[in-house]
Amino acid sequence: DSGVTQTPKHLITATGQRVTLRCSPRSGDLSVYWYQQSLDQGLQFLIQYYNGEERAKGNILERFSAQQFPDLHSELNLSSLELGDSALYFCASSVGTRGANVLTFGAGSRLTVL
Amino acid sequence: AQSVTQLDSHVSVSEGTPVLLRCNYSSSYSPSLFWYVQHPNKGLQLLLKYTSAATLVKGINGFEAEFKKSETSFHLTKPSAHMSDAAEYFCVVTPYNNNDMRFGAGTRLTVKP
Numbered sequence: 001d002s003g004v005t006q007t008p009k010h011l012i013t014a015t016g017q018r019v020t021l022r023c024s025p026r027s028g029d030l031s032v033y034w035y036q037q038s039l040d041q042g043l044q045f046l047i048q049y050y051n052g053e054e055r056a057k058g059n060i061l062e063r064f065s066a067q068q069f070p071d072l073h074s075e076l077n078l079s080s081l082e083l084g085d086s087a088l089y090f091c092a093s094s095v096g097t098r099g100a101n102v103l104t105f106g107a108g109s110r111l112t113v114l
Numbered sequence: 115a116q117s118v119t120q121l122d123s124h125v126s127v128s129e130g131t132p133v134l135l136r137c138n139y140s141s142s143y144s145p146s147l148f149w150y151v152q153h154p155n156k157g158l159q160l161l162l163k164y165t166s167a168a169t170l171v172k173g174i175n176g177f178e179a180e181f182k183k184s185e186t187s188f189h190l191t192k193p194s195a196h197m198s199d200a201a202e203y204f205c206v207v208t209p210y211n212n213n214d215m216r217f218g219a220g221t222r223l224t225v226k227p
Contacts, residue, residue, distance in 0.1 A: 042220060043204065092158075102148070102160050103160075
C-alpha cells in the first residue's frame with residue numbers, strides 16, 4: 001500500500017457519460033498529480049494541484065476538469081466520454097513542488113468506455 | 115525544456131543474467147532523474163533517484179543507475195535478473211526547482227526462465 005488511495009478501481013460506462021475519479025494523497029503530501037496511461041499515448045501528465053491551487057497543466061482535455069479540496073483530496077471529472085478516454089488514470093502525490101520530490105502513485109482507476 | 119528517451123521499448127533477458135535499460139535525457143537545468151517500475155495492473159513505484167549527489171545511485175531490489183553528464187545518460191542496471199523483475203520501467207527527468215516531470219515511453223522487461 002503506497003498511501004495514495006484511488007477510487008473506484010474499475011469503472012465501466014457508456015459514451016457521452018460523466019464520471020468522477022477520486023484520490024486521497026499520502027498523509028503529509030500537499031501536491032496531487034493526475035496522469036492518464038493508455039496503450040497508444042503512454043503515460044500523459046494531466047494536471048497538478050498544490051495545497052488546493054492548480055499548479056501545472058499538461059495534456060488535459062477541455063472535457064476534463066479537476067480540483068483539490070481543503071482536506072487535500074482531489075477529484076478528476078471526465079465528461080462527454082468518448083471511446084478514446086478508456087485508460088488507466090493514476091493519481092500521485094508529493095510533499096512539495098520541487099523537482100527532487102518523489103512522487104508516490106496510487107494503484108490507478110481503470111476506466112472503460114463502451 | 116527537458117525530455118527523456120528510453121532507447122529500447124522491450125528488453126528480454128534470461129534469469130540470472132545482467133539487465134541494462136538505457137535512458138538518455140535532455141535538460142536545460144541541473145536535472146533530477148528517476149527510475150520508476152510498474153508491475154502489471156499496479157501503480158508506479160520509485161526504484162531510485164539522482165539529485166546531484168553521488169553519480170552512482172543505488173535503488174531497491176539490487177538496481178542501480180549511473181548519472182553520466184557527458185553522455186546525458188542515466189542507464190539502469192542490475193547484475194542478475196530475477197523473474198520478479200519482469201515489469202515496465204520508466205525513466206523520468208525533472209528540473210531541480212519544479213515538478214515538470216517528463217516520463218519516457220517505458221521499457222518492458224521480460225525475464226525468461
